[in-house]
Amino acid sequence: MKSFYTWASIAVIVLASTGGDVLLAKAMSKIGDVGLIRQEHGMLAVVRRVVSSGWFALAICCMAVAFFSLLFSLSWGDVSLVAPAAASLTFVANALSAKWFLGENVDRRRWIAAVFVAAGVALLAR
């Protein structure tokens, strides 16, 4: 039963942190190149656009859920399983959701990168 809870918490962390990354990417690509906005309208304009973005607020909420569920599961779960499994699965989940939800062109080069990095993180964080 304990392993069920461990994997359930890994699933929650992966979903929340993928959601956070995808929503943040959505927010920032909608806002546009902040370097150019700063050059043309100043730093205040950048802050105003970011703070008033609904996608950005949602992204922060997801990241907070991911952070606290990681903290929570680390307090009782198997640290050597939860941390690497969550981090490396998040890489693959991010590639999938960037393709589905952001319409990014995830070509073979990016897939290989995601899989290699995910495997590397799993080995590293153990």
Next chain:
Amino acid sequence: MNFRKYLVLLAIIIFGSCGDVLLSRGMRDVGQIRLSQIPHLIPALANPWILLGIGCLLIFFTSYSTALSWADLTFVLPATAIGYVVIALLSHFFLHEQISIQRWLGILLIVIGVGFVAGGPHRSDQTEVSDDVEAVTDASELYSGAGEGRS
């Protein structure tokens, strides 16, 4: 990709990994905290390592958001994954943790993975507009070329 954009990626790598290592160093002073003792985290904010770590992570988050404003998520994530390697090296030399053969193998895999995206384009044409893929690619190349000329 111009020089300014490489600097932003570098900031993500450096401040992200330094932030994590500094937090880890600070929490070593604070000691173990159970979930029922969350209020005990408040005095931890007075620890200089933790304050430095939070500062680094704030810079990391700003640079990460900046990068996502001009690059794809599937480019930024693997390209900055080299930060995991930096964390491993920092924790070896700064926190004196051991790096096993398994971890060196992990470092090698991450470096190979990063190599795969680093040479590729940082913004792909979106699949919704795949009818005009070539036109869009040409236009974005012209655009990024102009950006590089300006800065």
